[in-house]
Amino acid sequence: MQQKETEISDLGEFGLIDRLTQDFPLKNPQTKMGVGDDAAILAFGEKDVVVTTDLLLEGIHFDLRYVPLQHLGYKAAIVNFSDIFAMNAIPRQITVSLGISSRFTVEHIDALYAGIRRACEIYNVDLVGGDTSASVSGLVISITCIGDVEAGKEVKRSGAKPTDIICVSGDLGAAFMGLQLLERENSIAAGQKDFQPDFAGKEYILERQLKPEARKDIIELLHNEGLTPTSMIDISDGLSSELLHICKASNVGCRVYEDKIPIDYQTALMAEEFNMNLVTAAMNGGEDYELLFTLPLTDHEKIEKLKGVSMIGYVTSPDLGLALVTRDGAEIPIKAQGWNAFNK
Amino acid sequence: MQQKETEISDLGEFGLIDRLTQDFPLKNPQTKMGVGDDAAILAFGEKDVVVTTDLLLEGIHFDLRYVPLQHLGYKAAIVNFSDIFAMNAIPRQITVSLGISSRFTVEHIDALYAGIRRACEIYNVDLVGGDTSASVSGLVISITCIGDVEAGKEVKRSGAKPTDIICVSGDLGAAFMGLQLLERENSIAAGQKDFQPDFAGKEYILERQLKPEARKDIIELLHNEGLTPTSMIDISDGLSSELLHICKASNVGCRVYEDKIPIDYQTALMAEEFNMNLVTAAMNGGEDYELLFTLPLTDHEKIEKLKGVSMIGYVTSPDLGLALVTRDGAEIPIKAQGWNAFNK
Numbered sequence: 001m002q003q004k005e006t007e008i009s010d011l012g013e014f015g016l017i018d019r020l021t022q023d024f025p026l027k028n029p030q031t032k033m034g035v036g037d038d039a040a041i042l043a044f045g046e047k048d049v050v051v052t053t054d055l056l057l058e059g060i061h062f063d064l065r066y067v068p069l070q071h072l073g074y075k076a077a078i079v080n081f082s083d084i085f086a087m088n089a090i091p092r093q094i095t096v097s098l099g100i101s102s103r104f105t106v107e108h109i110d111a112l113y114a115g116i117r118r119a120c121e122i123y124n125v126d127l128v129g130g131d132t133s134a135s136v137s138g139l140v141i142s143i144t145c146i147g148d149v150e151a152g153k154e155v156k157r158s159g160a161k162p163t164d165i166i167c168v169s170g171d172l173g174a175a176f177m178g179l180q181l182l183e184r185e186n187s188i189a190a191g192q193k194d195f196q197p198d199f200a201g202k203e204y205i206l207e208r209q210l211k212p213e214a215r216k217d218i219i220e221l222l223h224n225e226g227l228t229p230t231s232m233i234d235i236s237d238g239l240s241s242e243l244l245h246i247c248k249a250s251n252v253g254c255r256v257y258e259d260k261i262p263i264d265y266q267t268a269l270m271a272e273e274f275n276m277n278l279v280t281a282a283m284n285g286g287e288d289y290e291l292l293f294t295l296p297l298t299d300h301e302k303i304e305k306l307k308g309v310s311m312i313g314y315v316t317s318p319d320l321g322l323a324l325v326t327r328d329g330a331e332i333p334i335k336a337q338g339w340n341a342f343n344k
Numbered sequence: 345m346q347q348k349e350t351e352i353s354d355l356g357e358f359g360l361i362d363r364l365t366q367d368f369p370l371k372n373p374q375t376k377m378g379v380g381d382d383a384a385i386l387a388f389g390e391k392d393v394v395v396t397t398d399l400l401l402e403g404i405h406f407d408l409r410y411v412p413l414q415h416l417g418y419k420a421a422i423v424n425f426s427d428i429f430a431m432n433a434i435p436r437q438i439t440v441s442l443g444i445s446s447r448f449t450v451e452h453i454d455a456l457y458a459g460i461r462r463a464c465e466i467y468n469v470d471l472v473g474g475d476t477s478a479s480v481s482g483l484v485i486s487i488t489c490i491g492d493v494e495a496g497k498e499v500k501r502s503g504a505k506p507t508d509i510i511c512v513s514g515d516l517g518a519a520f521m522g523l524q525l526l527e528r529e530n531s532i533a534a535g536q537k538d539f540q541p542d543f544a545g546k547e548y549i550l551e552r553q554l555k556p557e558a559r560k561d562i563i564e565l566l567h568n569e570g571l572t573p574t575s576m577i578d579i580s581d582g583l584s585s586e587l588l589h590i591c592k593a594s595n596v597g598c599r600v601y602e603d604k605i606p607i608d609y610q611t612a613l614m615a616e617e618f619n620m621n622l623v624t625a626a627m628n629g630g631e632d633y634e635l636l637f638t639l640p641l642t643d644h645e646k647i648e649k650l651k652g653v654s655m656i657g658y659v660t661s662p663d664l665g666l667a668l669v670t671r672d673g674a675e676i677p678i679k680a681q682g683w684n685a686f687n688k
Binding site for chain 1: 376377381385386388389390393395398399405428441442472475476477478480482484488490491495498501502577
């Protein structure tokens with residue numbers, strides 16, 4: 001049975017906001033007031049407040065032909081949480097602004113919000129405001145996330161020091177290979193009626209692309225082990241790009257070992273099937289939302305015991321530059337080849 | 345001489361961000377770190393933190409045929425500051441996210457940012473972050489603003505009580521009439537080469553539309569006089585719409601007197617020229633960014649002395665509903681006819 005669909009204009013802006021925000025009970029005591037006034041009210045006392053924002057545009061950051069709206073909402077929230085965790089902080093509140101073109105119904109936006117709501121539930125984050133508007137073109141999603149951290153405990157990109165160990169959580173390149181798979185199946189599907197894509201055995205890389213998680217567990221693990229990174233960043237544009245950010249901000253160089261980069265077997269199999277260079281995918285793929293961080297060499301023994309964390313190299317003085325050390329010992333300069341929305 | 349124009353893709357995302365954010369020195373001690381990491385770091389101590397966000401889309405909220413980019417940037421910042429003032433708070437930081445389509449050059453974005461920078465300078469606000477992306481359609485501007493207020497001193501929409509006096513700053517309807525004028529001159533210009541619009545004697549309504557200000561002065565004035573509103577909102581969608589917000593949130597009714605609504609003579613002349621109802625323009629025009637607030641009846645003598653503040657009516661019990669009292673004493677129910685982006 002076809003579900004009844006509701007035009008956005010039937011509700012109007014305020015009706016839509018009421019509908020979207022009614023199921024977001026506030027969970028953080030720091031949230032004094034959420035949606036419903038000119039601005040939300042937060043109270044952080046002796047904590048430092050951390051703010052990040054992310055703009056997602058249809059046709060640039062996502063393709064609705066193969067991204068379900070619920071997953072898109074989930075991911076849109078997660079990418080912001082990931083930025084907050086990368087400061088060693090805990091996300092507390094988000095604001096969500098949407099530009100909605102006329103082809104979207106209220107049910108579409110409900111699905112998008114269901115994903116945002118699920119992410120907020122799992123990560124214990126409050127929705128405290130936003131703005132909703134018509135759009136003459138595609139869907140626009142702008143999320144701002146606010147977090148807190150004990151004053152002075154925030155970890156920036158700029159604190160890496162020579163001899164520090166470079167660490168990365170989880171594995172890399174899977175989200176990129178998941179995207180390749182989705183794009184291939186979508187282009188095959190375009191030519192055939194009733195085409196059913198075959199995703200068996202590829203669930204992991206698809207989930208990494210469509211429904212990534214932010215590494216709250218790693219922040220908690222580091223905290224529990226008494227480890228405070230000297231620098232940290234989340235991997236959204238690819239390992240190469242993030243290494244460049246850390247080295248530039250910290251004025252250091254680095255050596256990263258090809259054979260130490262963590263890669264899942266599904267990622268490796270998919271790269272082979274696509275005849276793609278696996279290390280390139282892992283270095284430049286992006287959208288992994290893992291954490292890249294540095295720790296003093298003296299923490300070596302503690303790091304070895306951390307589950308889900310790999311040591312991939314070390315920090316050098318700036319004059320040595322950035323290089324990837326291949327399996328045969330050759331050094332390849334690291335350049336950003338990550339995703340650039342402005343590339344022609 | 346034609347100025348050299350730079351393609352956005354020549355700079356890339358990070359190059360563009362560097363260029364845009366280089367001239368934003370931090371001014372607030374609460375801003376521990378601005379642009380350049382995963383998130384900005386703020387420290388508010390014993391203050392309450394206030395957050396608002398606003399999404400502006402080309403073709404919906406602005407028309408670049410008659411809005412200079414520098415004014416657009418200024419206004420985009422101002423509308424957010426206005427929301428913070430409407431909470432009785434002071435804006436401290438903003439994040440700016442931009443979606444930029446290929447027809448924009450770096451110089452265009454520089455002009456937009458020049459306006460944002462000017463607004464930040466005048467209102468003493470720090471730019472602390474943002475996101476920049478290509479857009480497949482028009483220009484997208486998403487701004488989030490953070491402010492602070494002494495804990496417990498924030499003014500919500502929900503505190504209005506029967507017998508409170510309803511006050512409004514400045515005058516109403518001018519921004520709306522300015523927009524009518526710009527649209528008329530633009531449609532005439534479309535048919536003629538070398539057409540020069542005649543804006544003489546209409547500078548005030550044009551400025552109200554193109555380069556509005558946020559009423560920081562009114563917040564300071566109220567503070568200096570020891571007056572704390574029981575409720576407050578800024579007038580972005582029109583007086584009718586904002587009165588409905590306050591009355592709904594406070595569970596009250598109101599009586600507003602037609603002959604008390606402050607209107608500038610340029611607004612009145614323009615309405616006559618367009619054969620439009622002046623009160624309708626003032627009640628429903630929107631984009632005035634004046635403050636609408638309520639104060640206890642006992643403050644009557646103090647309010648009378650406030651420069652730039654008009655008493656336009658009073659708050660009633662909810663069962664009396666919302667009404668505009670006309671010059672001949674008739675009561676017309678107040679309905680929201682403000683701007684709705686989703687109207688077909």
